[in-house]
Amino acid sequence: MYDAIVIGAGYAGMSVAALLADRGRKVLVLEKLALIGGRAYSYTDDEGYTWEYGAHSHRLAELGLANQVFKALDDPIEFLPQAGGAKVIYRDRLWDRPEGPLGFLSSPMLSLTARVVLMRFLLMVKRAEAHAWYDRTLLDFYHTCSHNREVERFLPFFGMTIMCPDPAKASAGEVIDFLQRVIAAGIGVGDPLGGSRQIFDKLLRHIPEKDAIHLQEKVMSIRIEDGAVSGVVTDKAEYRSRRVIYTGRLPLLFGLIDRGLFTPEFVNYAETVENSSGLTIDFILKQTEPTMNGGILGVDIPIWARFQSNTDPSFTPKGRFLSTWGILLPWGFDGDATVAKAAESRLKNTIAKIFPNFLRHVDKERVTVVPVLNGTVLKPSQSKPHRPRVVCETVKGLYFAGDTVRGDGCSGDISFSSALKVAEIINAEDHAGLKG
Numbered sequence: 001m002y003d004a005i006v007i008g009a010g011y012a013g014m015s016v017a018a019l020l021a022d023r024g025r026k027v028l029v030l031e032k033l034a035l036i037g038g039r040a041y042s043y044t045d046d047e048g049y050t051w052e053y054g055a056h057s058h059r060l061a062e063l064g065l066a067n068q069v070f071k072a073l074d075d076p077i078e079f080l081p082q083a084g085g086a087k088v089i090y091r092d093r094l095w096d097r098p099e100g101p102l103g104f105l106s107s108p109m110l111s112l113t114a115r116v117v118l119m120r121f122l123l124m125v126k127r128a129e130a131h132a133w134y135d136r137t138l139l140d141f142y143h144t145c146s147h148n149r150e151v152e153r154f155l156p157f158f159g160m161t162i163m164c165p166d167p168a169k170a171s172a173g174e175v176i177d178f179l180q181r182v183i184a185a186g187i188g189v190g191d192p193l194g195g196s197r198q199i200f201d202k203l204l205r206h207i208p209e210k211d212a213i214h215l216q217e218k219v220m221s222i223r224i225e226d227g228a229v230s231g232v233v234t235d236k237a238e239y240r241s242r243r244v245i246y247t248g249r250l251p252l253l254f255g256l257i258d259r260g261l262f263t264p265e266f267v268n269y270a271e272t273v274e275n276s277s278g279l280t281i282d283f284i285l286k287q288t289e290p291t292m293n294g295g296i297l298g299v300d301i302p303i304w305a306r307f308q309s310n311t312d313p314s315f316t317p318k319g320r321f322l323s324t325w326g327i328l329l330p331w332g333f334d335g336d337a338t339v340a341k342a343a344e345s346r347l348k349n350t351i352a353k354i355f356p357n358f359l360r361h362v363d364k365e366r367v368t369v370v371p372v373l374n375g376t377v378l379k380p381s382q383s384k385p386h387r388p389r390v391v392c393e394t395v396k397g398l399y400f401a402g403d404t405v406r407g408d409g410c411s412g413d414i415s416f417s418s419a420l421k422v423a424e425i426i427n428a429e430d431h432a433g434l435k436g
């Protein structure tokens with residue numbers, strides 16, 4: 001009998017398992033794949049190259065939501081020193097990324113009128129109540145400030161910070177919430193030393209019990225007795241527990257449990273969650289762009305990039321360099337290879353325009369189509385207040401964590417934050433003597 005069974009070994013599953021194990025709970029993590037890490041897995045090959053499913057940065061670095069999990073474990077993430085030098089691609093050119101309202105006021109990439117409007121817009125963001133804007137779009141919010149077309153063209157930059165570049169789609173409340181936290185923290189993104197490997201190595205150390213993590217074991221069903229969870233059945237065995245924490249994406253939940261146990265609203269939400277998709281390319285280079293230490297974000301084309309080995313040489317063998325680029329695929333991407341190919345060409349054409357010598361220095365490249373990048377597109381109907389709570393309201397003992405439920409922040413932060421919430425709730429339940 002386990003205190004809790006965790007389905008999935010990604011950011012969310014491993015975080016919640018570590019937080020519970022750290023408090024002495026007997027946990028079992030079941031992961032259907034052969035590696036831990038989920039959408040943030042990474043491995044180092046025999047030649048010494050570290051390959052990540054996608055380069056993972058953590059918003060607000062040490063002050064961010066990911067690090068809250070590690071602070072609770074008394075084992076904070078070790079971030080690389082803030083590199084500075086972040087850039088944006090706008091109108092086919094590379095510009096310094098403005099930092100804060102004053103940075104925008106002095107940025108030469110916009111006309112003086114646009115800069116003044118942008119500054120006004122950012123001051124409005126600073127004063128706005130995020131909760132009043134979750135149900136409206138970023139474009140709606142902007143139109144309460146101005147209709148300047150030049151600034152409107154620049155708005156995707158703010159959408160990209162929550163990985164939803166379309167201002168007519170992104171929830172204004174989510175953008176406001178994120179930008180307010182950035183302004184308050186005075187810090188952008190942070191990259192963990194060694195990438196995601198550090199994250200999972202740390203989490204593993206907090207789950208010391210041998211045999212607490214079963215890889216290549218798929219949960220086939222969640223068992224229910226008298227309206228409460230009693231355990232799970234996998235493709236290999238059956239395990240008992242009065243608590244199951246499901247960290248897979250919500251659309252996959254009803255493969256494991258009868259949808260009749262949930263409210264129609266929950267079922268409808270879970271079945272229709274819209275995710276984002278992307279395509280990433282890892283370039284191993286013989287020569288790097290030595291001045292590129294910060295990340296790159298596209299404004300009029302939804303791309304992002306990092307030159308990992310410029311700041312963390314542990315990613316490649318000596319004399320080789322790694323740069324990872326990603327591009328969002330169109331909403332509703334269904335695996336169409338021609339769409340992915342077109343995105344790859346668009347990405348490479350952009351790289352060639354910005355860094356004319358880059359592609360000539362490529363030694364090897366790995367192209368990865370990513371059907372699910374972020375589990376939840378942060379549009380109004382999927383903004384924080386609309387995502388399901390981490391405690392299931394209809395099935396006792398069932399909890400949810402991961403980036404499709406009601407964690408804070410965006411992208412992987414939703415996973416970390418929901419995991420922390422679940423662990424705090426379970427620890428509080430036990431503390432109150434409700435265990436078992």
Ligand SMILES: Cc1cc2nc3c(=O)[nH]c(=O)nc-3n(C[C@H](O)[C@H](O)[C@H](O)COP(=O)(O)OP(=O)(O)OC[C@H]3O[C@@H](n4cnc5c(N)ncnc54)[C@H](O)[C@@H]3O)c2cc1C
Pocket residue numbers: 007008009010011012013030031032033037038039040053054055056057058059217218219220247248249252256278280326370372373374375401402403404410411412413415
């Ligand atoms: C290329 C890429 C780049 C990204 N970059 C960033 C970034 O820079 N910053 C950021 O914050 N976020 C980023 N993200 C998003 C981030 O990776 C995800 O939000 C996060 O990894 C999700 O973690 P999770 O634990 O919620 O879900 P997952 O990682 O999907 O983990 C769920 C796990 O559950 C397992 N599972 C599901 N069903 C079962 C079952 N029935 N039995 C057993 N196991 C099961 C799955 O195999 C999976 O391992 C990026 C994502 C991608 C793909």
